[in-house]
Amino acid sequence: METMHSIGNAQFMENSEAVKKWENLDDWHHAIGTGPFILKDFVPGVSATLAKNPNYYDHDERYPRTSFPM
Secondary structure, three states: OEEEEEEOOEEEEEEHHHHHHHOOOOOHHHOOOOOOEEEEEEEOOOEEEEEEOOOOEEEEOOEEEEEEEO
16 A cells, blocks of 8 residues: 655655565655566666666566557
8 A cells, every 4th residue: 555745845655564674765766656667776866877777667468569668
């Protein structure tokens, strides 16, 4: 279950299971989510290193040449 939070104009969601497991989600190693990239390294104010998410796309069994985000 996700919880919606606001700080100023920014809004974000936290996964309650992740909060229970790690308590402090400020550590980038605990970043969760979906998308075409996975966060591999993060240096605040300097860089973010991303890698392709191999599980992002799925295929329709009826149309194997068609891929779509999961």
